[in-house]
Amino acid sequence: MACADCDVYRAARLHKLGLQPGPWDHVVALAGNPNTGKSTVFNALTGLRQHTGNWPGKTVARAEGGFAYADRRFQLVDLPGTYSLLSTSPDEEIARDFILFGRPDVTVVVADATRLERNLNLVLQVLEITERAVVCLNLVDEAKRHGIQVDERQLARDLGVPVIPTSARFGRGLPELLAAIAEMAARKVSGFGYRLSQEPLAIRSALADLTTRIEQAYPGLPNARWIAMRLLGGDERVAEALRRGELSALAERAARGTEGVLRESSLPAR
Numbered sequence: 728m729a730c731a732d733c734d735v736y737r738a739a740r741l742h743k744l745g746l747q748p749g750p751w752d753h754v755v756a757l758a759g760n761p762n763t764g765k766s767t768v769f770n771a772l773t774g775l776r777q778h779t780g781n782w783p784g785k786t787v788a789r790a791e792g793g794f795a796y797a798d799r800r801f802q803l804v805d806l807p808g809t810y811s812l813l814s815t816s817p818d819e820e821i822a823r824d825f826i827l828f829g830r831p832d833v834t835v836v837v838a839d840a841t842r843l844e845r846n847l848n849l850v851l852q853v854l855e856i857t858e859r860a861v862v863c864l865n866l867v868d869e870a871k872r873h874g875i876q877v878d879e880r881q882l883a884r885d886l887g888v889p890v891i892p893t894s895a896r897f898g899r900g901l902p903e904l905l906a907a908i909a910e911m912a913a914r915k916v917s918g919f920g921y922r923l924s925q926e927p928l929a930i931r932s933a934l935a936d937l938t939t940r941i942e943q944a945y946p947g948l949p950n951a952r953w954i955a956m957r958l959l960g961g962d963e964r965v966a967e968a969l970r971r972g973e974l975s976a977l978a979e980r981a982a983r984g985t986e987g988v989l990r991e992s993s994l995p996a997r
Contacts, residue, residue: 740895741778751797751802753912758822758853759837761808763785766790766930767895768837769805774818782807782821798907799912812852814964825966826856827950828973832912835904836861840877840892851887855953860888861907868894879911886921897948930959945978 759765769777773792790805806825807818814820826834836853838846843864853860864879883890889907893900901920908952925935937955941948948954957965968974 743899746837752799753801753832754825754829755801755803756806756831756834756910757837758806758826758834758865759808760810760839760849761836763808763839764845764895765808765837766805766853768835768863768865768893768901768904769803771895771898771901775912776813785821786857787817787821794905797909798910801908801912804829809849811849812856813960814962817856820964823856826853828968828977830857830977832859833908835863835908836860840867841873841875843877851921854886855956856950857929858888858949859911861904861911862886862888862890863895863900863904864890864892865895867892868897868899904939913975927955933959941974945974948974948978 757765757769769790769792772794774794776791776794777790779788781787787807792803792805794801804825806822809816809819810824812819812823812826813824825831826832834857835855836850838850850860850862855941864877864882867877870877877892879890879892889911891900891904891907893904897903923954934952934955937958938952941951941955945951954965954969958969
């Protein structure tokens, strides 16, 4: 598949996922558990330059907006708040499909610093799909009031991706968050996201064999092990992507590093 074809495929895929086309340099997904301040982060970054609707074929609300930073234009997509990406509910299916098939340039995961252990479940699941992630450690002011301190530098080393402490409702940490998003989108930093190394003994052999087969069939696919785990788990959406050739297209784009720019926007940049 030629680079131009990769760009066209990506634009078509994002449109099918409900994204409005625009003159964007980068697409950023915003994920997180409910009640982490994710909407506050979204509003702080996009201001009034946003619009809402529903995801295609769903009654789940969708919000997207735009902002500019360092002479680059970013489209920010607010994914439904979820506790996991196992596709057991419409919200989880939408969030998972957008991160996997939409291939955003950066996925920002908003985590509640007062309940970090609970939030890390989603962070680790995102890192199984993509290493192009930034963790927004929000509500650090609330955590401090409760006597909770998080070593964000150690956490970043453990996770292998940037971790930015913020208090979005007061605007604290947002400049640093913007810088981290821009650096990740421009590939100025390389994510080496943490991947769970242990799996149930009963599936270990099958998982290793299937992962090898997927890697051989789709060289360059960045999440072959996760794909294998979902196939073994009976994930019909991932199986459908395999049958339809979507995984081949994902591998092509990943190998070429082509993340096409969307055009014809109705949203002005901030």
